[in-house]
Structure formats: C-alpha cells, structure tokens
Amino acid sequence: MSYEIRVEKTNMPKPKPDMTKLGFGNYFTDHMFIMDYTEGRGWHDPRIVPYQNLCLDPATMVFHYGQAIFEGLKAYKAVDGRILLFRPEQNMRRINISNERMCIPPIDEEFAVKAVKELVMVDKDWIPEEEGTSLYIRPFIIATDPYLxxxxxxxxxxxxxxxxxxxxxxxxxxxxxxxxxxNYVRAVRGGTGYAKTPGNYAASLKAQVEAHEKGYTQVLWLDGIERKYIEEVGTMNVFFKIGGRVITPALQGSILPGITRDSTIQLLRSWGIEVEERSISIEEVYEAHQKGTLEEAFGTGTAAVISPVGELNWNGNIITINEGKTGPLSARIYETITGIQYGKIEDKFGWIQEVK
Amino acid sequence: MSYEIRVEKTNMPKPKPDMTKLGFGNYFTDHMFIMDYTEGRGWHDPRIVPYQNLCLDPATMVFHYGQAIFEGLKAYKAVDGRILLFRPEQNMRRINISNERMCIPPIDEEFAVKAVKELVMVDKDWIPEEEGTSLYIRPFIIATDPYLxxxxxxxxxxxxxxxxxxxxxxxxxxxxxxxxxxNYVRAVRGGTGYAKTPGNYAASLKAQVEAHEKGYTQVLWLDGIERKYIEEVGTMNVFFKIGGRVITPALQGSILPGITRDSTIQLLRSWGIEVEERSISIEEVYEAHQKGTLEEAFGTGTAAVISPVGELNWNGNIITINEGKTGPLSARIYETITGIQYGKIEDKFGWIQEVK
Incomplete structure (x- = not known):
C-alpha cells in the first residue's frame, strides 16, 4: 500500500500522567491511527488524528455480533535512547490470521507496521522511561455496518x-x-481459539472471576473435548519444565499462537534446551510433581513476558512448583527477552525494529 | 425498580422508509432507550432519547473483549389494531442468564419489559402493517469502561x-x-453457547460464508466434542419429525434456549404430539432418511419463526426432506405461532402482552 498517512496533530495535548503510577491500559496518548474499509474500495484514508471518541450508530455490528480482532505489542525506550519495537511484523501477520477466521478483509502487514511506527513517533513523548515501563500499542479492527x-x-x-x-x-x-x-472452557478446535478476537476474552471472564474469589490469580485452561490437556494459562501460553526438558502445548487451533511463546521456543533451542510442542495433560504435570521432576512452569505473553507459576490447584490437589519461587530458567528467559526489548542485550534473532 | 423513564422526544423525526421494502435490520426508528450501570450505584438514569450515535472512547472494553449480550423480539400490529409483544418476559429472563455467564450485572426484568413497551409506544407509528411485517426490538448491553x-x-x-x-x-x-x-464448531459445553453474546455470532460467520459459497443458506452445527450430535441450524434451534415423533436437541449448555423453541414444544405437546428433548446425531437423521421415516425438519427462531429444511448435505450425502417442500407440521406451527402473534388466533398460553 503506497498510501501516505495524513497527520492531523492535536492542539490540545493532554497532561501526562504520573509515569511512576501508570498501571496497565488506563491512560491513552494524544493521537490515534484510523483507516477505513469499504467493500469495493478496500482499506482507505489512513490518518493519524487527535485521540477521540468513536461515534457509532447503536446498530453498529461490532456491538451485536462481535466481528472484531485486536493485537497487543509494545514500544520500549532503550537504554541508549532509541525507541524499539519487538517483532511487530508478527503481530500484523497474526492480524491477518485472525481476520481470515473472522471474515474481516486482510490488511497490508507492512503498511500496518509503518502506521504503528508513525503513530509512535507522533506520540514519542508518551513513552515512559522508568525501569520496566513501555508504551503499549493496541491495534484493533471493528465491523461498522449499522445492520442487524x-x-x-x-x-x-x-x-x-x-x-x-x-x-x-x-x-x-x-x-x-x-x-x-x-467447569469452563475457553475454546475448542474448530472454534476461534487461535484468533485474537474479543469473544475469546469475553468467554474467559467468568472463570477468571471465580478463580479470583478462590484466591487464585488466573486459571489454567484445559481442552474442551477431553478436559484433560493443557491449553493456556489465563490469557498466556504456558510452558512446563519437566526433567530438564521444556514442554508447551502444540498449536492445534484452540490456543493463541503467541509471539512471546515463539520467541521463548527459539531462545531455549538456541541455548541447547530441548523444547517439545505437543499435547500435555494435567495428569502428566501432576505425576511429574509427584515424582519430583516438575522443575518450573510459566506463562508467556506480551504484557508480562514471563509469568512464573508457583502453585497449581487441580481439584484440590495442590501442586507447588519450585517451592513457589521463580525458577532459574524462567528468570533467564525473562531477563533475555526484556534485555533484547530494552536494547541491553544483543539481538541475535533480528527481533528488534527501531522507530525513527 | 421504581425509576421513571425520562422521555426526550426528537424534534427532527426521520422520514419513514417504504414499508413494503423493509428487509431486516436496515432501518431504525426515531428513538432509543438507554440506561447506565456504574459499579456501586447500579443501573440508573433510564431514558428514551432521540436515536443517536454512541460516542465511545476507542479503548471501550466492548471493542476489545466483547463483554456484551443482546436479545431480539418483535412488536406486532394485530389485525384489530392492538400492538402485541410475544413473551417479552422470556427475553428479559434470558438477558439475565446471558448476563450471569458474561459477568454483567443483572437487570430488573420487569422494568426492562416496561422499557420496551414505553419505547414501542413512543415510536408506534413505525410499526409496519403489511402482512408479515413487524417492529423488531433489539435490547443489548455493552461493557463501557475505557480500559485495556x-x-x-x-x-x-x-x-x-x-x-x-x-x-x-x-x-x-x-x-x-x-x-x-x-470443520467449524459454534460452541462447546463449558463455553458460552447458551448465552446470547456477540462472540457466538462472530464465531459462526466463517461457516456461514463457506456454506453460501457452496450454494447453501446456512449450516447445521454439530457438537464440538464428538462432531456427531446436532446442535443448531444457523442461528436457530432445530427440530426433526421422525416416525411421528418430534426430536430436538436437549439444552445442555452449548445451544441457545430459544423462546420459539420453547413455544414450539409447548404447542406440539398441547396437540398431543410427542416431543423428545435429547441428543440426536446426524447419523440418526441420515438413517431415518434412508428408512423413509424422516418426515420434516425445521429451524425455530424469532426472525423466521419456523424455517423448514428441505435439504441437508452431510459430507456429500444429500438428505432431501419431504421432497424439499414445507411439511404440514412445520406449516401448522408457523400458522399457529404467527396467528397468535398477530392476534388472529386465541392465545391459550398467555404468551401475548399488549402495549398500551
């Protein structure tokens, strides 16, 4: 797509929030990117405009039938002052995978990366610089016909x-x-589990709320067919280290093909650690725990990068992992990926793209 | 809820569309009902206002995580001029069933029926009077926090x-x-199949599009576990008449508890026809077809009331039903339910509520 992105800058920039108390997803920058799709005309009119409300007919299809997809990635302020993105082309590729499943027309992936970079440049003063902070980037597509x-x-x-x-x-x-x-199932093969679409997240809320009430941070999802094989943890992919090898559920259509998941697998293999992408049952994890070979467990995702699992409650059986502490491999992956993201560690994989 | 509904009438009524060429879901009336929920305060500020755009922050949760539900019912202009609703209390009960699954706070069902009636009264000039037309009513709830x-x-x-x-x-x-x-699965037990939530409809689009491309109007969904038992047809519940008895899939969490489905079962039983709510496999339907005992098949839903199935294509096996014509039982149910809805037939079941 050879379109130029029209830029209309705000003349009323917002006051910046306290960058030491940001939390997640509470504050938004001064600008946003929008592009429209019309059947017969394709994607058109890409523009960066002041951050503003979307004014939509109440019959707009996204409200009723949930035809939508989204992505999540981050811009990092590197230690040397550069602005870095982590594998943004993978997010845009996944947008098109999600689009295909949800019957949304494909986007130009390269152009979408360019749009992210231009928008980040316009709002570069919003990138926080405190340790571990970043600028979260949320691309999303919504169906806009006012039709029931x-x-x-x-x-x-x-x-x-x-x-x-x-x-x-x-x-x-x-x-x-x-x-x-x-009790609850997130997705089943043949459904939309591999697409990043709102309905998957809506379906997950009830289990999350009930887990919170029981004192747990998140749920471990089992497959919808046999209720036996492990799928994801909360909204993250999940890995287990058992007897020196690392196992993660294979991508078979019901789980999200995570970018941090893929990066973790590449890293582990580059370190000579064996990674198995295959079905893994909760029984297998429990038995490894009983035998003392369950060494570590962790989730992977854009928000946390690595989220170590200290305890699993499986129908009242408590599986404590690595004495409830962060394992050395979890820590090493976390330090390496975040190190690459903030430009502290050499990027041997070509994962980083600079925003200029 | 003892709230009064504040009414602000439009001073710019829209021109009415050609009531003989309405189609479905294309035109909207002059007013809408809105009520807000705020944690700690509950549902508040119910109001009827001129039909207008919703202006929402682009971070509004419904766009990203699909936390939403909806309903569909109709107001009918009866032959004697009355305005009738069909079992509206059932729609509002189902809203709360959907709400519970989607972690949305419950509504006051009686108040919601009252809101429907008041809104219909305000826009009563929009109820079309041609044979078979009606005023479709779409209540829906969306999550509105601007938070990621x-x-x-x-x-x-x-x-x-x-x-x-x-x-x-x-x-x-x-x-x-x-x-x-x-190939595709609509919902699985443990998921959100029984809730009227956008994600179920988004998940169904791809199969619908592919069926259209093959020359079919809709798909018959099979269960997500064994891919064997019949669930729904398109967005309707489904019934089969085999050897004089009527069979419809039982409500086990993955299919919508249809109001037309329930009305059909009540009607059939009142006529002395046996109805079985149980699992029914596609093999059973195929075998009945082979034996010559498959008499009729039809979908039930608010939009069509009854949608007879003339042909099923199961992996290339063509099952022609009642020579591709509408069966006598399908026709009788259709005539009876629509007869009650338009006030042509006595309502022995207490299904009708008049809007005054």
Whole structure:
C-alpha cells in the first residue's frame, strides 16, 4: 500500500500522567491511527488524528455480533535512547490470521507496521522511561455496518491506540497461583481459539472471576473435548519444565499462537534446551510433581513476558512448583527477552525494529 | 425498580422508509432507550432519547473483549389494531442468564419489559402493517469502561433500539438448503453457547460464508466434542419429525434456549404430539432418511419463526426432506405461532402482552 498517512496533530495535548503510577491500559496518548474499509474500495484514508471518541450508530455490528480482532505489542525506550519495537511484523501477520477466521478483509502487514511506527513517533513523548515501563500499542479492527442481520460487515475501521504502561513486576518478577479450570472452557478446535478476537476474552471472564474469589490469580485452561490437556494459562501460553526438558502445548487451533511463546521456543533451542510442542495433560504435570521432576512452569505473553507459576490447584490437589519461587530458567528467559526489548542485550534473532 | 423513564422526544423525526421494502435490520426508528450501570450505584438514569450515535472512547472494553449480550423480539400490529409483544418476559429472563455467564450485572426484568413497551409506544407509528411485517426490538448491553486490562467492566450501557422489518417470507414460507458443518464448531459445553453474546455470532460467520459459497443458506452445527450430535441450524434451534415423533436437541449448555423453541414444544405437546428433548446425531437423521421415516425438519427462531429444511448435505450425502417442500407440521406451527402473534388466533398460553 503506497498510501501516505495524513497527520492531523492535536492542539490540545493532554497532561501526562504520573509515569511512576501508570498501571496497565488506563491512560491513552494524544493521537490515534484510523483507516477505513469499504467493500469495493478496500482499506482507505489512513490518518493519524487527535485521540477521540468513536461515534457509532447503536446498530453498529461490532456491538451485536462481535466481528472484531485486536493485537497487543509494545514500544520500549532503550537504554541508549532509541525507541524499539519487538517483532511487530508478527503481530500484523497474526492480524491477518485472525481476520481470515473472522471474515474481516486482510490488511497490508507492512503498511500496518509503518502506521504503528508513525503513530509512535507522533506520540514519542508518551513513552515512559522508568525501569520496566513501555508504551503499549493496541491495534484493533471493528465491523461498522449499522445492520442487524448476521453476516460479515461490508465496512470496518482499523484503529491503533497507545497507552503508556507501568512495569508488570514493579517489585520484581513474582510467581502466581493458578486454578486449574474444570467447569469452563475457553475454546475448542474448530472454534476461534487461535484468533485474537474479543469473544475469546469475553468467554474467559467468568472463570477468571471465580478463580479470583478462590484466591487464585488466573486459571489454567484445559481442552474442551477431553478436559484433560493443557491449553493456556489465563490469557498466556504456558510452558512446563519437566526433567530438564521444556514442554508447551502444540498449536492445534484452540490456543493463541503467541509471539512471546515463539520467541521463548527459539531462545531455549538456541541455548541447547530441548523444547517439545505437543499435547500435555494435567495428569502428566501432576505425576511429574509427584515424582519430583516438575522443575518450573510459566506463562508467556506480551504484557508480562514471563509469568512464573508457583502453585497449581487441580481439584484440590495442590501442586507447588519450585517451592513457589521463580525458577532459574524462567528468570533467564525473562531477563533475555526484556534485555533484547530494552536494547541491553544483543539481538541475535533480528527481533528488534527501531522507530525513527 | 421504581425509576421513571425520562422521555426526550426528537424534534427532527426521520422520514419513514417504504414499508413494503423493509428487509431486516436496515432501518431504525426515531428513538432509543438507554440506561447506565456504574459499579456501586447500579443501573440508573433510564431514558428514551432521540436515536443517536454512541460516542465511545476507542479503548471501550466492548471493542476489545466483547463483554456484551443482546436479545431480539418483535412488536406486532394485530389485525384489530392492538400492538402485541410475544413473551417479552422470556427475553428479559434470558438477558439475565446471558448476563450471569458474561459477568454483567443483572437487570430488573420487569422494568426492562416496561422499557420496551414505553419505547414501542413512543415510536408506534413505525410499526409496519403489511402482512408479515413487524417492529423488531433489539435490547443489548455493552461493557463501557475505557480500559485495556482483561476483567469485567465496572460500567455498562443497556440500550434498546427498534427496526421495522419486512416479512421473513414475502413469497410464503419456503424450505432452505442446509450444509452440515464438519470443520467449524459454534460452541462447546463449558463455553458460552447458551448465552446470547456477540462472540457466538462472530464465531459462526466463517461457516456461514463457506456454506453460501457452496450454494447453501446456512449450516447445521454439530457438537464440538464428538462432531456427531446436532446442535443448531444457523442461528436457530432445530427440530426433526421422525416416525411421528418430534426430536430436538436437549439444552445442555452449548445451544441457545430459544423462546420459539420453547413455544414450539409447548404447542406440539398441547396437540398431543410427542416431543423428545435429547441428543440426536446426524447419523440418526441420515438413517431415518434412508428408512423413509424422516418426515420434516425445521429451524425455530424469532426472525423466521419456523424455517423448514428441505435439504441437508452431510459430507456429500444429500438428505432431501419431504421432497424439499414445507411439511404440514412445520406449516401448522408457523400458522399457529404467527396467528397468535398477530392476534388472529386465541392465545391459550398467555404468551401475548399488549402495549398500551
């Protein structure tokens, strides 16, 4: 796409929030990117405009039939002052995978990366510089026909918004307690589990709320068919280190093909550590725990990078992992990926793109 | 809820569309109902206002995590001029079932029926009077926190919009051709299949599009576990008449508890026809077809009331039902339910509520 991005800058910049108390997803920058899709005309009119409300007919299809997708990535202020993105082309590739499943027309991936970079440059003063902070980038697409029949929309909006976010671990990386979910199912093969679409997240809320009430941070999802094989942890991919080898559920259509998941696998293999992508049952994890070969467990995702699991509750069986402490491998992956993201460690994989 | 509904009438009424060419879900009336929810305060500020855009922060949770539910019902202009609703209390009960699954705070069901009636009265000139037309009523709730973390929203909007709709069968009730879906899954037990939530509809689009491309109107969904048991047809519940008895899939969490489904079961039983709510496999339907005992098949839903199935394509096996014509039982149910809805037939079941 050879389009120029029209830029209309705000003349009323917002006051910046206290960059030491950001939290996640609470504050938004001065500008946003929008591009429209009309059937027959394609994607058109890409523009960066002042951050503003979307004014939509109440019949707009996204409200009723949830035809939408999103992504999440971050811009990091490197130690040398550069602004870095981590594998943004992978997010845009995944947008098109999600789009295909949700019957949304494809975007030009390269152009979308360019749009992210231009928007980040316009709002570069919003990138926080405190340790562990970043500028969260949320591209999303919504169906915009004002129409109540069930069919794919003929019009869409592709939008990118930016949110300065605090360190995920302000007090250092810390293991979480996870409840193994036996009642609710997140997704099933043949469904939308591999797409980053709102409905998957809506479906996950109830289990999350009930896990919180029981004193757990998140749930471990089991497969929807046999309720036996491990899928994801909360909204993250999940890894287990058992007897020196690392195991993570294979991508079979019901789990998200995480970019941090892929980066973790590449890193581990580059370190000579064996990684198995295959089905892994909760029984296998429990038996490894009983035998004393369960060494570490952790989630991977853009927000936390690595989230060590300190305890699993499986129908009342408590599986304590590495004495509830962050394992050395979890820590090493975390330090390496975040090190690459903040430009502290050499990027041997070509994962980093600079925003200029 | 003892709230009064504040009414602000438009001073710019829209021109009415050609009531003989309405289609479905294309036109919207002059007013809408809105009520807000704020944590700690509950539902508040119910109001009928001129139909207007919703202006929402692009970070509004419904765009990203799909936390939302909706309903669909109709107001009918009876032959004697009365305005009738069909079992509206059932829609409002189902809103709360959907709300519970999606972590949305419950509404006052009785008040919601009252809100529907008041809104319909305000826009009563929009109820079309042609044969088979009606005023479609779309209540829906969306999560409105401008926040990007995955958790239930703390604020919501409950909205009702109205759309005059044409006859579903302008040329008389007509059977459709249905493709039995083997690749895609709509929902699985433990998921959100029984809730009327946008994600279920988003998940169904791809199969619908592919069925259209093959020359079929809709898909017949099979269960997500064994890919064997029948669930729904398109966005409707489904019934089969085999050897004089009527069979419909039992409500086990993955299918929508349809109000037309329930009305159909009550009607059939009142006529002395046996109805079995149980698992029914596609093999059973195919075998009945082979034996010559498959008499009729039809979908039930608010939009069409009854949608006869004339043909099923199951992996290339063509199952022609009642020679591709509308069966006598399908026709009788259709005539009876629509007869009650339009006040032509006595309502022995207490299904009708008049709007005054």
């Amino acid at each position: 029949g069930v069919r794919p929309s003929h019009t869409y909006k592709f939008i990118i918004i930016l949110s300065p976010v605090g360190a995920y671990y302000p007090e250092g990386i810390n293991p979480v307690k996870i409840y193994v979910e036996s | 973390g995955v958790r239930p929203s703390h604020t919501y909007k409950f909205i009702i919009i109205l759309s005059p709709v044409g006859a579903y069968y302008p040329e008389g009730i007509n059977p459709v051709k249905i493709y039995v879906e083997s």
